[in-house]
Amino acid sequence: MSGEFDAAAFGRATHVSRETLDKLGAYAALLEKWQRSINLVSTATLPDLWRRHFLDSAQLAPLIRAAHGRPRCADLGAGGGFPGMVLAIMGVGTWTLIDSDRRKLTFLQEAARVTGVSVKLVPSRLEAVEGTIVDIITARALAPLDRLLGYAAPLLAADGRAFFLKGRDAEAEMAAARKHWTFRAETFPSVTDDEAKIIQIQEVARVAEGN
Template identity: 50%
Template sequence: MAVFDAQAFQDDIGVSRETLDRLAAYETVLRKWQPRINLVGPSTLPDLWRRHFLDSAQLQPLLPDGTRVLVDLGSGAGFPGLVLAILGVPEVHLVESDSRKAAFLREAARVAGASVTVHNKRIETVTGIEADVVTARALAPLADLLGWSFPFLGSRGTGLFLKGQTLDDELTATTKYWKMRTERFESRSDPTGTILRVSGIERGETDHG
């Protein structure tokens, strides 16, 4: 596979030089903190721009028109939420229960000039946010994601979830708990990955959790 660096990212996504510089500043902080905190899988570091930055940025065209408030669950190293904030989503909330990762997120956002709110809390304890979109990557099975997302979204918002090869099984497992509209998009960063867009979320006959 060809090297996918910052220039390749810019060519693919079409960001401005200023935005690319902000993302590169984020990359520098991540590489600095990585030896102390396992922010991303060590094997992905050589392909950081494809595996993490492109993986996150590919969600931007899938955001509904007029998206203003986005909640990123289990933000970890900031993918995809912090990338989407740098790309222009006006109000981004990063939810991360690990204090060290939350500290990293605040520093990365500061260095990248991204205006985000970091919630160093468990997802279920964050309240009072009405979101247009909830995102999550490699966090939990779909039924759990919907349970965590619903208080932010209700039936009017949209979920964008980066999923792997277990998606079909996860969708089957959600049917007794949730009703929703689903759309699938092939991942541009991972040949085995799928982006699932869900909307019209409603509780099913059996409540989950």
Template identity: 45%
Template sequence: MTGGKSSFTPDDFFRACDVSRETLDRLRVYAALLKKWQKSINLVSPQTVQDMWWRHFYDSAQLAALIPDRAGDLKILDIGSGAGFPGLVLSILGRGSVHLVESNSKKCAFLRQVIRETGARAEVHQSRIEDLPPFAVDYVTSRALAPLDRLLHWVVPFVTPQTICLFPKGQSAEAELKQAQKNWRFSLKKYTSRTEESAMILKLGKIRTLD
């Protein structure tokens, strides 16, 4: 596997993630649409477009290893989906039926086109998470949306005692955990990110408020 960012190719992704050629082809369609739409709307940071297979696709796919392969029968809630990372990647990787929550209408239009052209099992909710009627889910994901304490306030209506939250976090992870633990109790496991040594993935379960 290539160790660099811009040098990380779709074939590197194929080898690193052990996906089928069909799955890789669907992700290539996704990548092509991202490049096309990025010219007119800001889906991702412009500096990351050339590194997208590392910074976005591989970074999202690493969460799949933390979700059991149950023939796609899991229900996943991805909030602040933006360009679809990580939720849409997880859907294409067959981890479950994904509910993508995004308030920006243009980004929602992009997500719907990717779903149509890749056959992803995903549904787009054009809404702020605070305004979405709650429904129970198995997993919650969110990437670079808000501090952990705020995320938990938003997602608690959707979680059950069995729900797992997977939140990629950067260097602020420990500070966010310390703040969140003032208001919440949860089980916790930390995983070092494969794409950034100073980042981690927080796996939270059994989430409940202190009061």
């Protein structure tokens, strides 16, 4: 996609309601305000916020809806709320947002208040999360796939799926991860970057030692 991509263009691309678009607009304004003191996204991407972050997150909505009717979802390394907060505002499942940075969780708490969206915030390192089992896991620009699967496997229901937003090295990351994990994978093209992919992962299990 080229040219200016603003809130109106996002609305046309995603067909969200006016109410949802207004909530996302309030979230965007809050993020730009907080960005002055907390690094929530790359400052260089702020002029293209609606494409680089909002649309990039929203493209998971149809995939998640196709996978599960009313999913329990968790966003790993939630950071500035992409993709989890965007998807929560869009009404895609119920969300747990996990991050070890309490400043970012404070921002997400304020974003939830401003938009009137209910999310669960978990201040924890990903390897230490307990008592959470979900149908859908997401992560964006967080870690190599091999490490992501280590975070996701203990939290994912038996029939659950993970959706990871990845760049040009997606295929190489899958090959590397298969040295330590077995899983079923399907890839989808990104609507925001011709070189990026969405990886859908199911049936995750660690490879037995000695295999």
